Amino acid sequence: xxxxxxxxxxxxxxxxxxxxxxxxxxxxxxxxxxxxxxxxxxxxxxxxxxxxxxxxxxxxxxxxxxxxxxxxxxxxxxxxxxxxxxxxxxxxxxxxxxxxxxxxxxxxxxxxxxxxxxxxxxxxxxxxxx
Amino acid sequence: xxxxxxxxxxxxxxxxxxxxxxxxxxxxxxxxxxxxxxxxxxxxxxxxxxxxxxxxxxxxxxxxxxxxxxxxxxxxxxxxxxxxxxxxxxxxxxxxxxxxxxxxxxxxxxxxxxxxxxxxxxxxxxxxxx
DNA sequence: CTAGAATCTGACGTGGACGTGAGGTTCAAC
DNA sequence: GTTGAACCTCACGTCCACGTCAGATTCTAG
Numbered sequence: 001x002x003x004x005x006x007x008x009x010x011x012x013x014x015x016x017x018x019x020x021x022x023x024x025x026x027x028x029x030x031x032x033x034x035x036x037x038x039x040x041x042x043x044x045x046x047x048x049x050x051x052x053x054x055x056x057x058x059x060x061x062x063x064x065x066x067x068x069x070x071x072x073x074x075x076x077x078x079x080x081x082x083x084x085x086x087x088x089x090x091x092x093x094x095x096x097x098x099x100x101x102x103x104x105x106x107x108x109x110x111x112x113x114x115x116x117x118x119x120x121x122x123x124x125x126x127x128x129x130x
Numbered sequence: 131x132x133x134x135x136x137x138x139x140x141x142x143x144x145x146x147x148x149x150x151x152x153x154x155x156x157x158x159x160x161x162x163x164x165x166x167x168x169x170x171x172x173x174x175x176x177x178x179x180x181x182x183x184x185x186x187x188x189x190x191x192x193x194x195x196x197x198x199x200x201x202x203x204x205x206x207x208x209x210x211x212x213x214x215x216x217x218x219x220x221x222x223x224x225x226x227x228x229x230x231x232x233x234x235x236x237x238x239x240x241x242x243x244x245x246x247x248x249x250x251x252x253x254x255x256x257x258x259x260x
Numbered sequence: 261c262t263a264g265a266a267t268c269t270g271a272c273g274t275g276g277a278c279g280t281g282a283g284g285t286t287c288a289a290c
Numbered sequence: 291g292t293t294g295a296a297c298c299t300c301a302c303g304t305c306c307a308c309g310t311c312a313g314a315t316t317c318t319a320g
Contacts, residue, residue, distance in 0.1 A: 002287095002296080002297080003296090003297075004297080013278075013279080014296095014297090015277090015278060015279065015280085016277075016278060018298095018299095019278060023277095031286085031287090032286095033285075033286045033297085033298090034285080034286080034297085034298060034299095035285095035286070035287080035296085035297055035298075036297085036298090048232060051228055051229040051232065052229055053277085054225050054226070054229065055225070055226050055229035055230070057229075058276075059276080065233075065236075068236055068240055069232075069236060071240075072236075072240060073239070073240040074236065074240035078240075079237065079240060082233055082236060082237050082240070083237060085233060086230055086234060086237065089229060089230045090230065092184070092226060093223060093226045093227065093230070095181060095185070096184070096185050096219055096222060096223045096226065098181055099181040099182055099184065099185035099187075099219060100185070100216055100220065100223065102178060102181065103195075103212055103215060103216040103219065104216060106195075106198055106199060106202075106204065107204075107209065107212050107213060107216065109202055109203070110201075110202060110203040110204035110208075110209060110212070132266080132267080132317095133266090133267070134267080143308075143309080145307095145308060145309065146307075146308060146309095148269095148308095149307065149308060153307095161316090161317090162316095163267085163268090163315075163316045163317070164267085164268065164269095164315080164316080165266085165267055165268075165316070166267085166268090183307080188306080189307080
C-alpha cells in the first residue's frame with residue numbers, strides 16, 4: 001500500500017507518516033523507484049501510534065516500544081520503559097479524572113443556576129447519579 | 131503574596147505565572163511599584179490551571195472557563211464550552227485507557243516471556259495485582 | 261542610604277509534531 | 291510516449307507553553 005492510501009485509511013496526514021519514518025517509528029519498504037510501500041498491517045500500527053501520541057508518549061519512547069509490539073516480547077530494558085510509560089499513563093488518567101470532576105462540578109452548579117434562570121426556577125436537585 | 135512566593139508554593143515557574151497573566155488566565159493586582167500581588171486563593175487556582183493544562187485544554191479555553199470557576203456560575207456559552215471540554219476529556223480518558231491496556235497486554239505477554247527466559251521457566255501466572 | 265535580592269518589561273530561543281511550499285521524479289492510464 | 295496524479299527530498303514556517311538572557315526598577319535589611 002502506498003503512502004497516500006495509508007494516510008486516507010488512517011486519517012493521518014502523509015507528512016505525519018513520513019515523520020514517523022524519520023523517527024524510526026514506522027519504516028516502510030521501498031519500491032524500485034523509491035516510493036514507500038506499507039503492509040496492510042500498517043493501518044493498525046498507525047492507529048496504535050496515534051493512541052500512544054495521544055497518551056503523551058514522546059517519539060523516542062514510541063520508537064523504543066514498537067519493536068516489542070511487533071515481536072510480542074520485550075527485552076528487560078524495553079519492559080522497564082513499558083512499565084514506566086504505563087504508570088505515567090495511569091497517573092495522567094487520574095489527573096484527567098480530577099480535571100473532569102472539577103469541570104463537572106462547575107457544570108452542575110453553574111448549569112443549575114443557568115437553567116433555573118431561564119427554565120423557570122429551582123430544579124429539585126442538581127442531579128448527577130454518575 | 132508576591133510572584134516568587136506563589137511560584138514556590140505551587141511548584142510553577144515565575145515565567146509560567148507571568149504567562150498566565152499574559153493570556154488573561156490569572157491576572158493579579160499590582161503594587162504601587164508595579165509588582166504583582168496574588169491573593170492566597172491563587173495557590174488553589176494555579177493548581178486548577180495546571181490540571182486543565184494537563185488535561186489538554188488550550189489557554190484560550192482555560193481563559194474562557196476561569197470566570198465561571200470564580201463566579202460559580204456560567205453563561206450559556208461558557209456552559210457549552212465547559213460541556214464540550216468535559217466530553218473531550220472523557221474521550222481522552224477512554225483513549226488513554228485503551229493505550230494503557232495495549233501497553234499492559236504487551237507487558238504481560240512480553241514480560242512473562244522475558245521473565246521465564248531469565249527467572250527459570252514458566253511462572254504460574256504473569257501476576258501483577260497492582 | 262545603600263547593597264543585594266526580588267521583580268519588572270521586552271524579546272529571542274526551544275522542542276515537539278507536524279504544515280507548507282519548491283522543484284524534481286515516478287507511476288498508471290491512455 | 292505523453293500526460294497528470296501521486297510521490298520524492300529538502301528545508302523553512304507554525305503553534306504553544308514556557309525557558310532564558312539583558313538591562314532597568316523596586317523592595318527589604320542593615
